[in-house]
Amino acid sequence: MRNISDIIEHHLKSILTNSPNGSIEIQRSELADHFQCVPSQINYVINTRFTVQKGYLVESKRGGGGYIRIRKVQIVSKARLQELLTEELIGESISQSVGYAIVERLLEEGLVNIREATLMKIATSRNVLTLEAELRDRLRANILKQMIAAILLK
Structure with missing residues (x-):
C-alpha cells in the first residue's frame, strides 16, 4: 500500500500532466482537506518530490489568497x-x-x-x-x- 505522500505526489503529477500549460496552482489547505492530512504534509511532498533536480519549479505565496504554483520545466535542447x-x-x-x-x-x-x-x-x-x-x-x-x-x- 502506498503512503499518503506517494498518493499526493501522484495526484499532483496527474494534474500537471493534464494541464495544457504544464503548470498548476493549488491551495495548500484545500489539498490538505481533500487528502484529510495536515498542510505540513503537503509542504513535505512539494519540498521533497517537486525539486529543481527533478525538473520542477515551485513558487509559493502565503496568506489568505496564497497558493502554490508548480511548473514542470521543459527541456529546450x-x-x-x-x-x-x-x-x-x-x-x-x-x-x-x-x-x-x-x-x-x-x-x-x-x-x-x-x-x-x-x-x-x-x-x-x-x-x-x-x-x-x-x-x-x-x-x-x-x-x-x-x-x-x-x-x-x-
Whole structure:
C-alpha cells in the first residue's frame, strides 16, 4: 500500500500532466482537506518530490489568497540540458540523493532507459565510492557529468 505522500505526489503529477500549460496552482489547505492530512504534509511532498533536480519549479505565496504554483520545466535542447545539469545542478560536488534525483529526471524524460539509470546510480553510490564524504561527492559529480555528456551525445 502506498503512503499518503506517494498518493499526493501522484495526484499532483496527474494534474500537471493534464494541464495544457504544464503548470498548476493549488491551495495548500484545500489539498490538505481533500487528502484529510495536515498542510505540513503537503509542504513535505512539494519540498521533497517537486525539486529543481527533478525538473520542477515551485513558487509559493502565503496568506489568505496564497497558493502554490508548480511548473514542470521543459527541456529546450540537449545542449542546454547538459549545461544546466553539469554546471548549475551538479557543480563541483553532489550528494547521492541529489545525484539520484537527476538520474530519475533523465529517466522520466526518456533520455536514459531503466538499465542505464540503474548503472548510473550504482556507479555513483556511496557503497561503490568508498571514500571520505567530500572526496566522494566530488568524484560523484565528475562521474555524473561524464555520463551525462556521453548520453546526450548519442
